[in-house]
Amino acid sequence: QQQVKQSPQSLIVQKGGISIINCAYENTAFDYFPWYQQFPGKGPALLIAIRPDVSEKKEGRFTISFNKSAKQFSLHIMDSQPGDSATYFCAASQYYGGATNKLIFGTGTLLAVQP
Amino acid sequence: DAGITQSPRYKITETGRQVTLMCHQTWSHSYMFWYRQDLGHGLRLIYYSAAADITDKGEVPDGYVVSRSKTENFPLTLESATRSQTSVYFCASSAVKAGDEQYFGPGTRLTVT
Numbered sequence: 001q002q003q004v005k006q007s008p009q010s011l012i013v014q015k016g017g018i019s020i021i022n023c024a025y026e027n028t029a030f031d032y033f034p035w036y037q038q039f040p041g042k043g044p045a046l047l048i049a050i051r052p053d054v055s056e057k058k059e060g061r062f063t064i065s066f067n068k069s070a071k072q073f074s075l076h077i078m079d080s081q082p083g084d085s086a087t088y089f090c091a092a093s094q095y096y097g098g099a100t101n102k103l104i105f106g107t108g109t110l111l112a113v114q115p
Numbered sequence: 116d117a118g119i120t121q122s123p124r125y126k127i128t129e130t131g132r133q134v135t136l137m138c139h140q141t142w143s144h145s146y147m148f149w150y151r152q153d154l155g156h157g158l159r160l161i162y163y164s165a166a167a168d169i170t171d172k173g174e175v176p177d178g179y180v181v182s183r184s185k186t187e188n189f190p191l192t193l194e195s196a197t198r199s200q201t202s203v204y205f206c207a208s209s210a211v212k213a214g215d216e217q218y219f220g221p222g223t224r225l226t227v228t
Contacts, residue, residue, distance in 0.1 A: 006157070009155075034216070036219075041221075041222075042221060042222075043205050043207070043219030043220050043221050043222055044158070044205070044219050045218075045219065046216040046217070049216070089157060089158060102148075102160060102163060102173070103160070103217065104160075105150075105157045105158040105159070106157055107155060107156060107157040108157045108158075
């Protein structure tokens with residue numbers, strides 16, 4: 001019940017296209033859903049995050065869509081650029097209802113944006 | 116420079132040897148975490164600490180030991196390294212406020228031969 005399932009494992013998108021990465025969770029107590037971006041040789045860095053009281057959050061070209069009833073959330077990258085090529089991790093946590101800041105991560109998606 | 120650092124960045128060791136990976140943060144964050152990253156498994160939590168002298172197990176703690184005598188340091192020790200512990204290890208820290216992001220270090224690539 002603690003798993004976060006992420007798909008696809010890898011994704012190739014043309015420059016200017018839309019990249020979509022999906023995640024699903026089982027634990028209905030999760031109340032914080034961040035996405036982390038990781039470039040080769042670097043540690044992950046927070047990209048964007050959402051709480052389940054909203055269905056969508058947008059920051060620039062990056063949008064999280066959240067479907068509480070389906071227990072799914074997704075990352076959309078609009079107008080994908082070669083500089084977006086990285087590994088993306090979704091995660092979930094009981095930040096607000098729990099006692100710790102522990103994150104459960106998905107298995108990651110390697111995104112390649114072709115010029 | 117302020118931030119979170121890890122040392123060494125690369126380490127090769129032999130099976131059975133003890134190895135300690137270091138993590139240091141300059142923000143005085145309460146929480147610190149150790150993850151391992153393996154292809155197909157993403158990031159898995161090994162141990163975490165809510166404050167100095169308070170540590171707890173994560174998802175994959177077997178074979179690892181942690182301590183936190185000072186807020187800024189959180190070393191991870193492999194007591195008797197095994198080949199299955201070959202991985203990239205990331206340390207992270209966050210403030211105590213709910214929703215605060217975790218800041219990750221640059222990682223340590225450990226190879227156990």
